[in-house]
Amino acid sequence: MYQIGVEFMVRLQYELGLVTISRAVFTNLTGDAATNCFGVKGMTVRSVTDGLVHLLKSEYMGKGVHVIFNADGSISIELHIAVDRGVNIPVVCESIIDEVRYKVIKSTGVEITRVDVFVDSIILG
Numbered sequence: 001m002y003q004i005g006v007e008f009m010v011r012l013q014y015e016l017g018l019v020t021i022s023r024a025v026f027t028n029l030t031g032d033a034a035t036n037c038f039g040v041k042g043m044t045v046r047s048v049t050d051g052l053v054h055l056l057k058s059e060y061m062g063k064g065v066h067v068i069f070n071a072d073g074s075i076s077i078e079l080h081i082a083v084d085r086g087v088n089i090p091v092v093c094e095s096i097i098d099e100v101r102y103k104v105i106k107s108t109g110v111e112i113t114r115v116d117v118f119v120d121s122i123i124l125g
Contacts, residue, residue, distance in 0.1 A: 010073065010110050021108050023069075027062035030077055033103040034117075035061060037095045039087035041123040044080045053120040055082050074111040077104070082121040093117040 012019045031043055035058070043056045043064030056064055068076040077100060083092055097115045104112060 010069065010075070010108070012109065021110065023067050024062065025108065026067045026075060026077070026104060026110075027065040029104050029107055030065045030067070030079055030100050031061035033099045034065075034079055034081060034096045037092065037099055039084050039092040040096065041082040041084055041121075044082050044120040046080075046120065053080075053082070055121070055123070070113055072113075074113045075104075076113045076116075078116045078118065080118045080120050082123050083119055085122050085124045089119055093119065 009023070010021045012021070034040055035042055041055065042058075043061040044053050045056055045063045046053050064080045066078040068078070070076060079096070079100070081096070083089060096117050100115050101112050104110065
């Protein structure tokens with residue numbers, strides 16, 4: 001893990017060269033994986049001004065994801081979601097965790113220490 005300006009990245013050294021993966025890649029992969037799971041209405045963010053939870057449009061879903069770069073080169077992920085009314089929340093969250101782990105590891109090869117899911121809202125209807 002290296003810091004370039006204020007942006008953190010993962011750098012992977014290979015025999016043929018260096019690969020750098022930015023925070024945006026991880027947030028986009030995570031947001032896409034989570035929102036494609038059954039029962040997930042979308043990603044959320046809590047407003048600083050009014051304290052209310054807002055459902056994010058698909059182009060801003062990365063704002064509902066927080067990526068933590070660990071000293072050992074792995075990452076930890078926190079994501080905030082809204083779910084449909086009537087879903088089994090623990091089952092939906094387990095599905096999200098499995099899907100996020102699979103897609104991020106498959107796409108980047110970076111180890112994930114933990115995935116924490118925060119259900120901020122239940123959408124009625």
